Amino acid sequence: xxxxxxxxxxxxxxxxxxxxxxxxxxxxxxxxxxxxxxxxxxxxxxxxxxxxxxxxxxxxxxxxxxxxxxxxxxxxxxxxxxxxxxxxxxxxxxxxxxxxxxxxxxxxxxxxxxxxxxxxxxxxxxxxxxxxxxxxxxxxxxxxxxxxxxxxxxxxxxxxxxxxxxxxxxxxxxxxxxxxxxxxxxxxxxxxxxxxxxxxxxxxxxxxxxxxxxxxxxxxxxxxxxxxxxxxxxxxxxxxxxxxxxxx
Numbered sequence: 001x002x003x004x005x006x007x008x009x010x011x012x013x014x015x016x017x018x019x020x021x022x023x024x025x026x027x028x029x030x031x032x033x034x035x036x037x038x039x040x041x042x043x044x045x046x047x048x049x050x051x052x053x054x055x056x057x058x059x060x061x062x063x064x065x066x067x068x069x070x071x072x073x074x075x076x077x078x079x080x081x082x083x084x085x086x087x088x089x090x091x092x093x094x095x096x097x098x099x100x101x102x103x104x105x106x107x108x109x110x111x112x113x114x115x116x117x118x119x120x121x122x123x124x125x126x127x128x129x130x131x132x133x134x135x136x137x138x139x140x141x142x143x144x145x146x147x148x149x150x151x152x153x154x155x156x157x158x159x160x161x162x163x164x165x166x167x168x169x170x171x172x173x174x175x176x177x178x179x180x181x182x183x184x185x186x187x188x189x190x191x192x193x194x195x196x197x198x199x200x201x202x203x204x205x206x207x208x209x210x211x212x213x214x215x216x217x218x219x220x221x222x223x224x225x226x227x228x229x230x231x232x233x234x235x236x237x238x239x240x241x242x243x244x245x246x247x248x
Contacts, residue, residue, distance in 0.1 A: 017062035017134060018042045020088075022052030022078065023096065024070050028119075032065060035123055039130065049073030057086045063133055064088065068097040068108060076111045083112035089173045090163065092133040096121070109216045114177050132204065137176055151186045153245065156225060156234060158183050167225055177202055178221050185235060185245035194242040218243055 019036050023029040024047050033043035044059070046052035049070040056064065056078075064082065068075035075095060083089055095113040108116050115129055150159040155168040160183050165172040174182065180202050185193065193201070195211040202217070203209045222229040236246050 018044060018060070019063045019065060019130070020044050020046065020052065020055055020059075020061045021065045022046045022049065022070065022075070023065070023067045024048055025067075028067075028096075031123070032126070035127055036130070039127060041130075047071075049075065049078045053078050053081055053086070056082045056088050059087075061088050061091055062137060063130060064091055064093045065130075066093055066095050066113070068095055068099070076107060079108070079111040079113055083173065083175060090175055090179065092137055092176050094129055094133060106212065106216055109213060110220065112175055112220070114175060133176075136180070136204065149187075151183065153186050153189060153234065156186065158186050165225075172224050174221070174224065177217055178224070181217055182221050182225070182235075185243065189245045190247040192238045192241055192244045196242075198242065214242075 019041050021029055021032050021036070021043050023032065023045070026047070029045045029047070033045050036043040041062075044055065044061070046055055050072040052064075052066065052070070053073060066075045066079055070078070073081075075097075079093055079095065082091075082093065092114045093112060095108040095116040096119060097108060097116055098119045114133060117126060117129060150157060150161070157166045158179075159165070163179055165174055165179065165182065181198065184198070184201055195214040198214045199209050199211070203213070218235060219229070222232050222235055225234055226232045232246075234246055236244050238244055
């Protein structure tokens with residue numbers, strides 16, 4: 001197993017967080033791990049999809065940087081597997097892709113990624129994306145007033161204190177942005193949020209996010225909480241405006 005791990009620079013470094021970097025290009029992998037260490041983060045590198053998935057299932061991380069084009073399992077497959085069955089199911093995932101077509105980026109987001117970067121990318125932009133994803137993970141959801149009261153809507157329970165969601169007797173595994181969107185809408189039942197408002201409340205000041213990202217995120221959440229995502233009971237579309245949570 002070809003794993004590259006930075007040396008921790010002290011207790012502060014360990015406390016800042018661990019990042020899994022799944023990238024088959026050793027030069028890119030080493031560069032990413034180096035700049036993570038300069039941010040006080042511990043980088044753990046994996047050279048292929050199988051190795052990355054094994055690490056994601058075995059060890060806890062605060063962020064995963066995942067290349068799309070990987071030997072063995074490709075990044076899309078790894079991303080879906082992490083979301084479906086690993087101890088890092090709710091950890092932010094930043095995907096790296098050499099493809100510039102919007103359909104490829106949408107596919108990455110729909111597979112469970114929280115953000116993406118197109119190669120070649122500038123290291124400043126990479127660090128900014130890492131900081132933004134970790135900031136959202138380590139602070140309360142921006143749309144959760146008080147970030148304490150659990151919300152119950154029919155059979156659905158969303159508990160921000162524990163970052164836990166349940167539908168009847170079934171636990172719901174939600175990624176960071178999925179949880180923030182669901183809690184924001186569920187705690188404001190009947191209130192219509194425009195796509196622009198959701199962009200600001202869920203992603204903050206990340207200017208690369210588009211209205212298409214909001215639609216993709218809503219689709220992901222619907223697949224997890226709706227019996228029939230095509231006929232949603234909870235998250236409703238308000239045509240020409242945005243989305244709202246049904247007053248159930």
